[in-house]
Amino acid sequence: MSSEQTGSKPVEVACPKCKEVQIVYLPLEQMPKCPVCNGAMIIKEVLTEGKSY
Ligand SMILES: [Zn+2]
Numbered sequence: 001m002s003s004e005q006t007g008s009k010p011v012e013v014a015c016p017k018c019k020e021v022q023i024v025y026l027p028l029e030q031m032p033k034c035p036v037c038n039g040a041m042i043i044k045e046v047l048t049e050g051k052s053y
Pocket of ligand 1: 015016017018019020034035036037038039
């Protein structure tokens with residue numbers, strides 16, 4: 001999966017229930033689901049360029 005497409009940027013999504021965190025890339029086709037509780041995850045933070053994780 002390439003992250004070099006123009007306009008794509010990484011965002012951190014988190015599960016409000018169990019605090020599971022994942023990094024996904026915009027634009028999202030759909031919101032990711034938590035792998036732990038299978039609930040809907042929410043966007044926690046938009047990661048900017050130059051920020052390592
Ligand atoms: Zn969860």
